[in-house]
Amino acid sequence: MNDINFSLGSPPLRPDLQQRLNDFLHFLQIEAEHFLGYPCTRRFDYTPLYPFLGLPMNNVGDPFTESRYHLNSHEYEREVVRYFAGLTHASPDEIWGYVTNGGTEGNMYGIYIARETFPDGLVYYSEATHYSVPKILRMVHARNIMIKSQKNGEIDYQDLAETIRIHRDVPPIIFATIGTTMTGAVDNIDKIKQIMQDNAIPRYYIHCDAALSGMILPFVKHSQPFDFNAGIDSIAISGHKMIGSPIPCGLALARKKHVERIARAIEYVGTLDTTVTGSRNAITPLFLWYAIHTKGTDGFREIIHYCLDMAKYAVKLFHKAGIPAWRNKNSITVVFPKCSDSILDKWQLASQHNIAHIITMPHVETRHIDNLIADIAAARKEEPQACAGTG
Ligand SMILES: Cc1ncc(COP(=O)(O)O)c(C=O)c1O
Known part of the structure; x- marks a missing residue:
């Protein structure tokens, strides 16, 4: 009986399929920039593993x-x-x-x-x-x-x-x-x-x-x-x-x-x-x-407090824009009146009945919140009923 004699490595991917994968990765990287509505952080790096x-x-x-x-x-x-x-x-x-x-x-x-x-x-x-x-x-x-x-x-x-x-x-x-x-x-x-x-x-x-x-x-x-x-x-x-x-x-x-x-x-x-x-x-x-082992309890605590501070910041900014946002105690979920589908879609916001939310996960920065609220404010200018639910 001979040892198996096939190459363990796969042949390279066909160039058009490789291009398709490259485009897909690019799409994901762009979408990850507008990822405010779901509770998954994009801040991690497990390359050594x-x-x-x-x-x-x-x-x-x-x-x-x-x-x-x-x-x-x-x-x-x-x-x-x-x-x-x-x-x-x-x-x-x-x-x-x-x-x-x-x-x-x-x-x-x-x-x-x-x-x-x-x-x-x-x-x-x-x-x-x-x-x-x-x-x-x-x-x-x-x-x-x-x-x-x-x-x-x-x-x-x-x-x-x-x-x-x-x-x-x-x-x-x-x-x-x-x-x-x-x-x-x-x-x-x-x-x-x-x-x-x-x-x-x-x-x-x-x-x-x-x-x-x-x-x-x-x-x-x-x-x-x-x-x-x-x-x-x-x-x-x-x-x-x-x-x-x-x-x-x-x-x-x-x-x-x-x-x-x-x-x-x-x-x-x-x-x-x-x-x-x-x-x-x-x-x-x-x-x-x-x-x-890399972040440790102190690192996790720092991250959680960052997220809570960001949630506070978001509520404050919503209020400044005249939008009745709120959150529960110790929560990083900021609830506000549901807005138009185009905004929900652009920022990947979850919605249910008349509310939507953002979740200030570790990758969310002030610029994301500023830009989202600017989008909502612009939509309301055009159509005052937009984002006017009870929240
Ligand atoms: C309260 C609650 N329970 C359960 C789940 C499901 O968790 P998973 O998506 O990790 O299966 C979610 C997901 O968002 C959730 O918000």
Whole structure:
């Protein structure tokens, strides 16, 4: 038997196809200059890690268990999990976690183990919850009830209390949002726990969807209660949003006692199956690990405060232009009345009903905000009704 004798390198791309790629990159670079509406930073540089892309790495299985698939980055993934456990005040002995494909997978994980903990539990989530959550609830066949939200996007505690009272015989699974998608509102865990106490409900589960604000609140002085200190059971945080990554990623953290309920030993890969997917990204844990070690907690704090200051600046400038913008406490999401499609499109702004928002991620500078508001002001001059929603 001869050794395989084909070239490992690929032949060069056809010149017209190479040109197409070049044009595509140019297009993306231009669009990235007008990227104000979605919570993904473009400020990161993982160039030193690119050699790892040349290997078939895979983090299949439980990062805390030995695996026969040795081309993994479990060691780094564990360190990332421990770092986030520290940020969310988890005791390392009590918490398990892994690096996910993003916030959605982390939420699916939380709902999955909550449903395994309370198979007949009822999931409560607010109107402002991310659109992926009702889909996850359908996928895992979890009984659920949508609760009203307040105007700022926070869950309506009165509606939650009244609904829970009606269903007192069923263990509640609370799906709390820590930074809602459209308005950056934070559901208050202390108030939710008080509702449980008022209704004499001893057994319940709280999952926090902290996709964006899970990387903001640990760095502010007066944070709303949202983490393991506040008594939650699991949390999902996105990695590609505030830390930044060219490949979506995130963290799922949960109390070990819940995870043990779902762990299954899998002989094929010689490890425990505790995660949602089988094959898992081994590069993104390296990205997160690299960011943690190059930026560090002080670096993250500096970045978060920059973003908060930029959000303050944006609100002030909107007001100066006569536009009723606002933001929630500790949020970098600046909400204002929806404007014309051409402005939404140019600045890639998310909108819903009569509002739009910008999110002052680390790449957003004053010049971006100045230019956006100049565009809105010019549109209003031409058409006074433009951007005149209630905000
Ligand atoms: C509150 C909230 N939850 C979940 C998600 C989904 O996260 P991902 O896009 O990382 O899957 C988002 C995305 O913006 C979000 O805003």
